[in-house]
Amino acid sequence: MTLDDLPTPCLVLDRGILQRNLDTMARALARHKVPLRPHLKTAKSIDVARMAITGQTGAITVSTLAEAEYFVGYRIHDILYAAGITPQKLERVVNLNRHGANVIVITDDRDMAAIIAAQNMPPRCLIEVDTGENRGGISAEGPELMDLAGRLGPALAGVMTHAGHSYSGRSVAEMAAIAETERAGITLAAGRLRAAGYKISIVSMGSSPTALHATHLDGVTEVRAGVYMFGDLFQVQILTHGLDDIAVTVLTSVIGRRPRESSILVDAGGLALSKDRSTAATPNDYGFGLALNLQGQFRYGHAIVDRAYQEHGVIMCDPAHPIDLPIGGKLRIAPNHTCMTVAAHDRYHVVDGSDDVIAIWPRVNGW
């Protein structure tokens, strides 16, 4: 089977590019001698997970309990569920752990900490620390840290943070500076807890930009990152990937042609691509995605999906590089934000540098 045989729209994953991205991240962290706990929120695939944990400790991060349950089914047991736990979700975690898993939860809430500690078999819990993203987490410096630790008691296993604001960095220097803020904040929290007598075995930080660009990671026990595996146009704009490092694209077919307007209509619209417009705030605005040829090569110039309807995408062609395809002709779209784009699809069609589809890898969507 080749790409030309596939019904569209669908996802194409280039295994060679994925492997290169995994190697780049592994090298970046090996410099600091810190292992990676890859975040599977983007890939949501056991096949990708197996590649990503190779050479690491075997631990992973997830963003949903559906992912946790799926990966436990494949005997990946050391799992950090990196979104604030609730009482109802705690029941699912306790159930997984009762059957041999080691799902670690996070909290930044004093009531929730008490509920975790009150379990018969409490999961290990990390305190979420805010190092500048201003989303979840408490201050590394304030009194809440000790209050939470006291409430968690023996369930306390460590601290974690996510410097998600690194995605607003636009230079390596900026991202390195944010990485150092992230590192300094989380190790400060760990140090305060240790000084108070708590055993802190996990000091976890990470985002793809800070993981790649940190200058040192002293005191950190693990790094989390996810989107680095696949890359996307936004990552290209913030200098963590090149255009050739985008591993996942959307295969699409021409369904209309307007040569007088230099536009074509394709069957990848807002559902197949997502409505994410993150490149709007970057030097190159790619609309809803960049058109590549069937082989995934940059041959159409600045041909972008200018408008995205539910099942229609309007590509405005680059006059210097017209797209001359018949109805049904296929091309590929590089996504703005791969996490959002892949979530609309239930599988990857895997290639390795050619048109041949060498495997189909399912994804676990939903919650």
Added chain:
Amino acid sequence: MTLDDLPTPCLVLDRGILQRNLDTMARALARHKVPLRPHLKTAKSIDVARMAITGQTGAITVSTLAEAEYFVGYRIHDILYAAGITPQKLERVVNLNRHGANVIVITDDRDMAAIIAAQNMPPRCLIEVDTGENRGGISAEGPELMDLAGRLGPALAGVMTHAGHSYSGRSVAEMAAIAETERAGITLAAGRLRAAGYKISIVSMGSSPTALHATHLDGVTEVRAGVYMFGDLFQVQILTHGLDDIAVTVLTSVIGRRPRESSILVDAGGLALSKDRSTAATPNDYGFGLALNLQGQFRYGHAIVDRAYQEHGVIMCDPAHPIDLPIGGKLRIAPNHTCMTVAAHDRYHVVDGSDDVIAIWPRVNGW
């Protein structure tokens, strides 16, 4: 089972509101004595389809072949696939029709018209006409219409158009004017073809705003509309729905609290809500959605999802109406654009004016 028992995030569909929206559209079209061919691209559910075709002809519209195959499986046979057909997709349509379905296709391309006509058992085909949306379709006035008709030959069954630009209307008068442009264009095309001797049995137009606000529909044989079933915040802004007419909401749980910043963190982020920002261009910008209480009531004032990460939504509360819920407390989010939001979910949890979940209705996603 009540809403409080459901894992979050998930979809809630209020059957009573859905029925009211269906009745409103049925009444609007009954004035013109034109039947509705409901568009199931939003709902993608046989249970909703059965309600939507009640009192109509039984015909439906779909946006994907996955929908067509799904509905044929439930013996709905008269289906308009309202996106430009390709040779590869034509094979799937012919296969469905060989087994008793009557899937109608559309094209605006002369090469594709010839391919359709060359089938052993060509499906019925409509010529797509552009009445101002500037997406797909040919002019109602130009020479391409006759060229396409000649190429389609006996496969030609009619003409269709979609005045999608009606969504940029901001008053009933504007939408009525766009509806009249849509009607005039498609009946002009039908008239030209009939004058040339073609049998034109289907003259199809529609979008939710033009279907609701048309002043007359003379010469039109059917109207298509979809989003009217569920409504959303964007529809409220363009005056086709009230806030109480939004039938689908996302149930979510509090996963973090920052009372000093008047914000809460919920487990409905960009995946559960979509990244659609269509209300950004309307009088009321609702961010990524509007917070309602567990009963779906407007009780939290202008509390909107201000930021949407993959699995985290940050709700900025209205200081006059604080949201005082514990971790795990539940609320509902009204979506900007329901078509995008529901597509992230595989089922509806159906209620009818209370917290009781009276049914679970599956959806058919993908392609």
